[in-house]
Amino acid sequence: MLIYNRSNLLPALVSSKVYQQLEFLAVGSWWIYDKTTFKKIPSSREDVVNDQSIDLRAKRNVMRFLQLAASPESHLAAIEEHGSEPFPAYLQSQFKISEQLQVTLLALTMSPNLPSNTLTSNALTNIHRHLTSVGLFGPGFGAVIPKWGGLAEVAQVACRAGAVGGGVYVLGRGIENTETTSDKEHEHDDEDAEPMIQIRLTDGEKIKSKAVGGSSYDLPVEQQDIAEEVERVSRSISIISSPLDELFPPIAEGAPLPAAAVMVFPSGSLDGGETKEATMHAPVHLMVHTAESGECPAGQCIIYGHTATTTPSRPSLLSFAVSKLLESLTVQPQAQVIWSMQYQQCHPPSTTSKSPDNVFLCQDIFPSLVLEDDVLRDVRSIWESITEKDAKPPFMTFEDREGMDSGEKDDDGDEDIS
Amino acid sequence: MVDSGNASAPKPSSSVKLVLLGEAAVGKSSLVLRFVNNAFQENKEPTIGAAFLTQKTALPTRTIKFEIWDTAGQERFASLAPMYYRNAQSALVVYDLTKPTSLIKAKHWVAELQRQASPGIVIALVGNKLDLTKGAGGEAAALPAEEEGVEGEGEGEGDGDARKITTQEGRSYAEEEGLLFFETSAKSGVNVQEVFTAIANAIPETQMKTSRQGAGGGAGGGTQAALGSDRVNLTGGKGEAKEGCAC
Numbered sequence A: 001m002l003i004y005n006r007s008n009l010l011p012a013l014v015s016s017k018v019y020q021q022l023e024f025l026a027v028g029s030w031w032i033y034d035k036t037t038f039k040k041i042p043s044s045r046e047d048v049v050n051d052q053s054i055d056l057r058a059k060r061n062v063m064r065f066l067q068l069a070a071s072p073e074s075h076l077a078a079i080e081e082h083g084s085e086p087f088p089a090y091l092q093s094q095f096k097i098s099e100q101l102q103v104t105l106l107a108l109t110m111s112p113n114l115p116s117n118t119l120t121s122n123a124l125t126n127i128h129r130h131l132t133s134v135g136l137f138g139p140g141f142g143a144v145i146p147k148w149g150g151l152a153e154v155a156q157v158a159c160r161a162g163a164v165g166g167g168v169y170v171l172g173r174g175i176e177n178t179e180t181t182s183d184k185e186h187e188h189d190d191e192d193a194e195p196m197i198q199i200r201l202t203d204g205e206k207i208k209s210k211a212v213g214g215s216s217y218d219l220p221v222e223q224q225d226i227a228e229e230v231e232r233v234s235r236s237i238s239i240i241s242s243p244l245d246e247l248f249p250p251i252a253e254g255a256p257l258p259a260a261a262v263m264v265f266p267s268g269s270l271d272g273g274e275t276k277e278a279t280m281h282a283p284v285h286l287m288v289h290t291a292e293s294g295e296c297p298a299g300q301c302i303i304y305g306h307t308a309t310t311t312p313s314r315p316s317l318l319s320f321a322v323s324k325l326l327e328s329l330t331v332q333p334q335a336q337v338i339w340s341m342q343y344q345q346c347h348p349p350s351t352t353s354k355s356p357d358n359v360f361l362c363q364d365i366f367p368s369l370v371l372e373d374d375v376l377r378d379v380r381s382i383w384e385s386i387t388e389k390d391a392k393p394p395f396m397t398f399e400d401r402e403g404m405d406s407g408e409k410d411d412d413g414d415e416d417i418s
Numbered sequence B: 001m002v003d004s005g006n007a008s009a010p011k012p013s014s015s016v017k018l019v020l021l022g023e024a025a026v027g028k029s030s031l032v033l034r035f036v037n038n039a040f041q042e043n044k045e046p047t048i049g050a051a052f053l054t055q056k057t058a059l060p061t062r063t064i065k066f067e068i069w070d071t072a073g074q075e076r077f078a079s080l081a082p083m084y085y086r087n088a089q090s091a092l093v094v095y096d097l098t099k100p101t102s103l104i105k106a107k108h109w110v111a112e113l114q115r116q117a118s119p120g121i122v123i124a125l126v127g128n129k130l131d132l133t134k135g136a137g138g139e140a141a142a143l144p145a146e147e148e149g150v151e152g153e154g155e156g157e158g159d160g161d162a163r164k165i166t167t168q169e170g171r172s173y174a175e176e177e178g179l180l181f182f183e184t185s186a187k188s189g190v191n192v193q194e195v196f197t198a199i200a201n202a203i204p205e206t207q208m209k210t211s212r213q214g215a216g217g218g219a220g221g222g223t224q225a226a227l228g229s230d231r232v233n234l235t236g237g238k239g240e241a242k243e244g245c246a247c
Helices: A009-015 A045-050 A056-070 A072-082 A087-095 A099-109 A120-133 A152-164 A317-328 A373-387 B028-037 B075-085 B100-116 B167-177 B192-202
Strands: A024-034 A037-040 A143-146 A175-181 A196-201 A206-209 A212-214 A231-240 A258-265 A284-290 A301-308 A337-347 A359-361 B013-022 B050-058 B063-071 B090-096 B122-128 B180-183
Touching: A009 A373, A024 A099, A024 A317, A037 A317, A045 A056, A056 A072, A056 A087, A056 A099, A056 A120, A072 A087, A072 A120, A087 A099, A087 A120, A099 A120, A152 B050, A152 B075, A175 A212, A231 A317, A258 A317, A284 A317, A301 A317, A317 A337, A359 A373, B013 B028, B013 B075, B013 B100, B013 B192, B028 B050, B028 B063, B028 B090, B028 B122, B028 B192, B050 B075, B050 B192, B063 B075, B063 B192, B075 B100, B090 B100, B090 B192, B100 B122, B100 B167, B122 B167, B122 B192, B167 B180, B180 B192
Parallel strands: A024 A258, A212 A359, B013 B063, B013 B090, B090 B122, B122 B180
Antiparallel strands: A024 A037, A024 A143, A175 A196, A196 A206, A231 A301, A231 A337, A258 A284, A284 A301, B050 B063
């Protein structure tokens, strides 16, 4: 998963000081598949101006669009007016942007959906984020990945910071059930009996807490019959025998070395340009990480495939995309897939199931390619609910933990992050 | 030196991240328990995942706060180890003097640390369970010279000498690899404090994360030494300017 530089997560990592334990690497180029080869997508307006392959009139139209998309006000106004239209239709009607360039702009949205299902509201929001992220932490790149294996690393660091702050975290035990105790446990009551939640862990141990937070995987939630509405994503991981250096040209002068490349196969492109939406495959994204990511040995690279599963499903689509990528490269001898795996991820539609007071349910995260801001927004609203009665500490703002003069334990109010 | 020229602080205090590694049941948690609580527990249960403890050590010129990550030795947790030794300034690699395979495992850990941990990490090789060896104090010479003889209680059944790895073997390996070396007993307490003190002394002052009173600006900057040029600096550039984002 990549994190745009504009993501709300990054400032929170800085203010909470946990960024000191993390390493981020730059995402380099976006590439788009066209017939048999990949073309690098211009990543900034400057790049568009310099792109010889776009004719002058088309360039002007694209520039007009990019200007609107980069503007904080205009892009919102456009969303207001055209948000519910399919994005390609919007580009056509408002900017006379040709189908071929539409495909390129669609690639920048990172949308997993077919073009007609990609709404202008989402597309403009995402392209705005893409454009305004570039340059934020150095020239030429707009997104980062956490080193050493992705976002799990962030959760780990958060748990570690929690432990350093005096929190306890326990592995291998889940929550069996929760029960809000009101009056019955008055024997050893505290000052004013705030309602406490009694939690029974899977090993039988009982603990009490003022609040409980977690996802539907952590908390006992009533299951509803939702099977058909589940969205599915196919994913693959492939380790490649070559570092595929040609996918990682230097980003810009003074920029860090790129550690990831985004390869986009537009809808239908793997079928030689199938155009009937009913039979078209959804966009396929391959994220290629260098060995610098810490995810594969030096001299190799690792490819993460992702595509929304359409019906009828095509289990071999991702491995086909990987082979097309390897064929398109000039590296000799041709790079080989050393090892690969595939799996499907399901995403239940968000539920509004009511949970008891002070039991907070995080929304399930859609298994997408990009870390979305609503993840942290969700955490923040839970944070605010829990800290409401107290002094309202600013969200995710902690002192440097090196300071040891201010008493042994500073209660960070850490939540369980799982 | 670094920053933090804080005049009011009488003795600078720094925190040091330390990780314990080693085969299962060599006594990692027991060493920590001895160091932190000066206690010992027979038949301690295996660690799950990892445990975290802190302990301060006063040196003549500064105070060190150890942030200790005690990892699980069982093989099924081995894949977790990297996230504990990453960014660690020091590591204690423990083996059991009475169990040859545990030294082999310790050597693997040392190699992994040298390959993957922060460059400049201070590694101490520790042979534990000295109390099970004969004449525990006599032969057991540890790096900091003299050794007050310890009554090895002989709890190791049959009283005999259960030692399988000579002091010489451990020490010469440690010397080859440039490690600190100690033989300890978490049970009797021999050399436990010494290990941590030696580590504290071996960490160059420039590597310390000195406490910054001011917090505020907190441009973390140079704390993580020797970073590649490929690492993105989140506090650099015009980053933080817009705080809060769309949140």
